Amino acid sequence: MTLYVTDLDGTLLNSNEKLSEYTIKVINGLIKKGMNFSYATARSIVSASLVTQGLNLNVPVITFNGTFMVNSYTKERIEALYFNKYEIEYIKNTLIKYSINPLVYSDISGDEKVSWIESKENQGIKNYKFRRNNDKRLRPVETIEEVFQGNIFYFMCIGSKEDLEKLYNNLIGMEDLTCTFQKEIYNDDYLCEIYTKEANKGNSVKRLKEKLNCNKIITFGDAVNDIPMFKISDECYAVENAAEELKNCASGIIGSNEADGVARWLEQNHI
Secondary structure, three states: OEEEEEOHHHHHOOOOOOOOHHHHHHHHHHHHOOOEEEEEOOOOHHHHHHHOOOOOOOOOEEEHHHOEEEOOOOOOEEEEOOOOHHHHHHHHHHHHHOOOOOEEEEEEOOEEEEEEEHHHOOHHHHHHHHHOOOOOOEEEEOOHHHHOOOEEEEEEEEEOHHHHHHHHHHHOOOOOEEEEEEEOOOOOOEEEEEEEOOOOHHHHHHHHHHHHOOOEEEEEEOOHHHHHHHHOOOEEEEEOOOOHHHHOOOOEEEOOHHHOHHHHHHHHHOO
């Protein structure tokens, strides 16, 4: 039995952050026939659920690059990974050193929140807010102490390549952290994302495979944060628009996200 896992942005979603009617029809038809299909994304379940409306998913999904495994129907967390206080203190001091105003994701009094210092927000954070209008998780605050409240599981820094590359190079050597650095898909911003050591798509996809008693993994992606799940896959396919680094890890190259590459591959190859 095979588990199929896809990235969302730049892979299953088109440049308008949407699923085509063709993709929805093909995937739902294959799920109805018994296909085990999931996604692994850097998005939250709130954001991912909005852009995957129409898909009749029947297995858990992976969010925040492997930080959470989530029930696709109830949206409840099945697995969760959080930073400890020593990791948080190190990250906090590093962010201050490089004058970075991060978006900090945490659980506060049982609710998921995204906190940042409102007076220091840059254009990247403004773009982030605009794309998430009416998101109840958004929590602009006044002080860095407020930013670091709660049970923290994820940091996202948005800014220029020069500033964030310095931050990334400082953090990448830390054995207790997972850190990714890449260009935003939808605009010219760069992202530096920070997770716990165990939080990557590869680890989570392996655990999902075990939960479902599957014996094979086939994955699809477009960016460097997909490399961990490509490395643990039996087969892995990069969309035509993928980063060269990911293409070098792939079993093959399929059609782009604009051309419904994942759905067309599944329609032709799923047994």
